[in-house]
Amino acid sequence: MVQISASGPRSNEQRKQSASVRAAWALSSPALLVLLVGALGPLVIMLIFSFLTPGTHGGVEWIFSTDAWMSVLLKRDIFDGTLGFADAHLSIFWRSIRLSLMATILTFLIGFPTAWFIATRSPKARAFWLFLITIPFWTNLLIRTFAVSEIIRKEGLFNTVLLKFGIIDQPFAIIFTDLAVFIGLIYVYLPLMVLPLFAAIDRFDMRLLEAGYDLYANRWQMLGRIIMPIVKPGIIAGSILVFIPCLGAYVTPQVLGGGKNLMIGTLIELQFGQGRNLPLGAALSMVLLIVVTAALLVYVRVISKERANG
Amino acid sequence: MTDAIAVEARNALKAFGQGATAVRALDDVSISIRQGEFFTLLGPSGCGKTTLLRLIAGFETPTSGQILLDGADITDLPPNKRAVNTVFQSYALFPHLSVAQNVGFGLQMQGRPRAEVQSTVAEMLALVKLESMADRKTSQLSGGQQQRVALARALAPKPKVLLLDEPLSALDLKLRKEMQTELKRLQLETGITFIFVTHDQEEALTMSDRIGVMSAGKLQQVGTPRDIYTKPVNRFVASFIGESNFLSGTIVTGGVRLDSGHVITADGTATRSGKVTVAVRPEQIRLTPGTEAADLTGTVESWVYFGTDTHCHITLQDGTDIIARLQSEVTGDIALERGQTVGLRFAAGAARVLEG
Numbered sequence: 086m087v088q089i090s091a092s093g094p095r096s097n098e099q100r101k102q103s104a105s106v107r108a109a110w111a112l113s114s115p116a117l118l119v120l121l122v123g124a125l126g127p128l129v130i131m132l133i134f135s136f137l138t139p140g141t142h143g144g145v146e147w148i149f150s151t152d153a154w155m156s157v158l159l160k161r162d163i164f165d166g167t168l169g170f171a172d173a174h175l176s177i178f179w180r181s182i183r184l185s186l187m188a189t190i191l192t193f194l195i196g197f198p199t200a201w202f203i204a205t206r207s208p209k210a211r212a213f214w215l216f217l218i219t220i221p222f223w224t225n226l227l228i229r230t231f232a233v234s235e236i237i238r239k240e241g242l243f244n245t246v247l248l249k250f251g252i253i254d255q256p257f258a259i260i261f262t263d264l265a266v267f268i269g270l271i272y273v274y275l276p277l278m279v280l281p282l283f284a285a286i287d288r289f290d291m292r293l294l295e296a297g298y299d300l301y302a303n304r305w306q307m308l309g310r311i312i313m314p315i316v317k318p319g320i321i322a323g324s325i326l327v328f329i330p331c332l333g334a335y336v337t338p339q340v341l342g343g344g345k346n347l348m349i350g351t352l353i354e355l356q357f358g359q360g361r362n363l364p365l366g367a368a369l370s371m372v373l374l375i376v377v378t379a380a381l382l383v384y385v386r387v388i389s390k391e392r393a394n395g
Numbered sequence: 396m397t398d399a400i401a402v403e404a405r406n407a408l409k410a411f412g413q414g415a416t417a418v419r420a421l422d423d424v425s426i427s428i429r430q431g432e433f434f435t436l437l438g439p440s441g442c443g444k445t446t447l448l449r450l451i452a453g454f455e456t457p458t459s460g461q462i463l464l465d466g467a468d469i470t471d472l473p474p475n476k477r478a479v480n481t482v483f484q485s486y487a488l489f490p491h492l493s494v495a496q497n498v499g500f501g502l503q504m505q506g507r508p509r510a511e512v513q514s515t516v517a518e519m520l521a522l523v524k525l526e527s528m529a530d531r532k533t534s535q536l537s538g539g540q541q542q543r544v545a546l547a548r549a550l551a552p553k554p555k556v557l558l559l560d561e562p563l564s565a566l567d568l569k570l571r572k573e574m575q576t577e578l579k580r581l582q583l584e585t586g587i588t589f590i591f592v593t594h595d596q597e598e599a600l601t602m603s604d605r606i607g608v609m610s611a612g613k614l615q616q617v618g619t620p621r622d623i624y625t626k627p628v629n630r631f632v633a634s635f636i637g638e639s640n641f642l643s644g645t646i647v648t649g650g651v652r653l654d655s656g657h658v659i660t661a662d663g664t665a666t667r668s669g670k671v672t673v674a675v676r677p678e679q680i681r682l683t684p685g686t687e688a689a690d691l692t693g694t695v696e697s698w699v700y701f702g703t704d705t706h707c708h709i710t711l712q713d714g715t716d717i718i719a720r721l722q723s724e725v726t727g728d729i730a731l732e733r734g735q736t737v738g739l740r741f742a743a744g745a746a747r748v749l750e751g
Contacts (some may be wrong), residue, residue: 290485290487292483292487293489295454295474295481295483295487296481296483296487296488296489297489297504298454298473298474298475299452299453299454299474299475299480299481299549300475300480300500300501300504300548300549300552301501301504301505301552302475302500302504303475303504306504311489315489315491
């Protein structure tokens with residue numbers, strides 16, 4: 086920005102400042118370029134595609150249309166041509182949100198005591214436990230998900246053991262149900278909840294608990310009035326890290342849900358693959374993005390409001 | 396102050412670790428602290444003073460022995476069931492709460508009605524002169540202000556006893572002096588029993604009604620600041636509180652025959668016999684140019700100018716080093732020369748035979 090100043094030449098300080106601003110831009114330009122090409126570019130393409138017409142043999146035809154956006158929510162009856170809600174899409178959205186919320190809550194319930202346990206160990210033991218938490222990341226997600234399916238399928242480990250010991254006489258039908266998807270999501274995303282929680286609890290000053298105990302708080306009051314409010318940033322980070330990938334999960338519902346119990350991710354993939362409806366796939370992707378962004382905005386709003394009040 | 400006992404420890408023993416490696420942080424300590432008293436536990440780090448405080452607060456349970464509050468055994472009560480509050484060395488203020496919320500925390504946990512909490516918080520903030528800071532976050536306060544919040548928070552539930560764990564150690568000298576006066580004022584205004592832990596002997600002497608001097612997990616001496624300073628019972632107390640010269644000798648009729656051959660009169664000879672140690676404060680020694688009528692004679696080695704006074708190092712014939720603290724002359728000069736032979740005279744009652 087060029088500014089013609091009435092008060093004569095710019096001071097040394099101003100010149101130094103604008104030089105450091107230029108340096109900052111120069112240094113961050115590679116990262117900005119990657120973001121522009123790698124993140125913003127595809128988004129723009131998706132946005133454009135969602136307003137085009139599907140080609141008869143795949144691809145898109147460059148004819149403007151809002152059909153894709155309409156059919157996210159609405160569908161035309163094939164017999165009488167009346168418009169109704171796209172129940173299938175809505176139920177898939179609803180299932181995705183419900184499963185993701187439940188997975189977030191459950192990973193928190195499991196992850197919090199785990200993170201607390203790790204954060205209160207000696208430094209040596211702590212490194213060991215953290216190492217164990219990160220081990221799953223060494224293996225491909227697909228392989229891990231197949232491993233889960235091996236355990237819970239009809240003739241899998243879980244049922245075989247229970248049958249052998251006579252605890253059940255019919256195998257549990259877990260695989261290809263919502264429960265299977267749910268178990269898979271928790272298994273895959275639990276570390277993403279534990280790690281930020283650990284970081285927050287690690288920073289927590291345990292002496293505050295003595296202060297609370299001294300000031301007549303019982304265990305639950307210490308948890309609710311002291312620990313939770315202070316480690317809240319970690320809870321929020323963990324929830325975001327679990328909820329968002331859950332919502333868009335593809336591998337887990339595909340492998341463990343058997344393609345029957347679709348989630349948004351599988352639905353989108355279907356449009357780009359078998360469905361050959363690229364505009365609908367693009368529109369669905371944009372809807373997913375909007376849902377996630379809205380959820381994040383609400384979160385940030387609530388947090389900043391609390392900060393301002395507190 | 397009454398003679399009623401607020402807190403009592405009976406044969407309190409606290410060992411950390413197991414078996415042969417166990418360390419006795421507190422070794423069979425019995426103590427009675429009176430109601431409305433400003434009592435200081437004084438000692439070097441690791442002497443067990445903080446352990447005793449934590450036993451009273453309930454953060455630790457004694458390996459053996461009892462803790463009594465107002466005559467009732469509270470040894471097995473958790474901290475949240477004891478009418479005792481603590482001001483922590485680190486303050487341990489809740490960072491997510493405002494100043495007023497911090498002060499009201501204890502009252503809220505006790506389930507007091509909202510109106511009572513509000514009025515007590517206002518009263519406490521006025522007591523520590525922080526009314527204008529009620530809505531601030533604690534991180535926005537200076538060290539001294541945080542200290543006041545910690546005090547107000549601990550005083551708000553009106554505990555029977557307030558425990559203070561080296562609360563002034565994080566403050567700079569000027570602020571520490573201010574807070575010493577402030578603490579004394581708060582104690583007098585509230586009438587609450589204060590148990591104050593410190594390693595700073597000056598702090599202990601200026602603030603306390605009584606002092607308990609601790610070392611190596613044991614209580615060495617309990618008494619008023621004046622008693623502790625003028626009548627130390629053993630070598631540790633005599634050297635930890637102020638400075639002392641130690642002279643060894645043997646009890647004889649009429650006094651103590653020092654190893655240097657001189658016979659001096661000393662307090663506490665009546666009940667003792669055999670080899671003893673005599674303590675003399677440096678400021679109770681007068682130097683005379685001549686050796687007539689002197690208790691001892693020695694040679695001037697060196698001196699150090701301290702402004703208000705001058706410390707003079709003297710060696711006795713038998714090699715014992717003595718420090719005499721002399722009031723400085725107007726000119727700052729000293730009428731002594733290195734190598735000069737001087738007579739030492741002890742003020743009446745200055746020499747004390749130590750127990751054990």
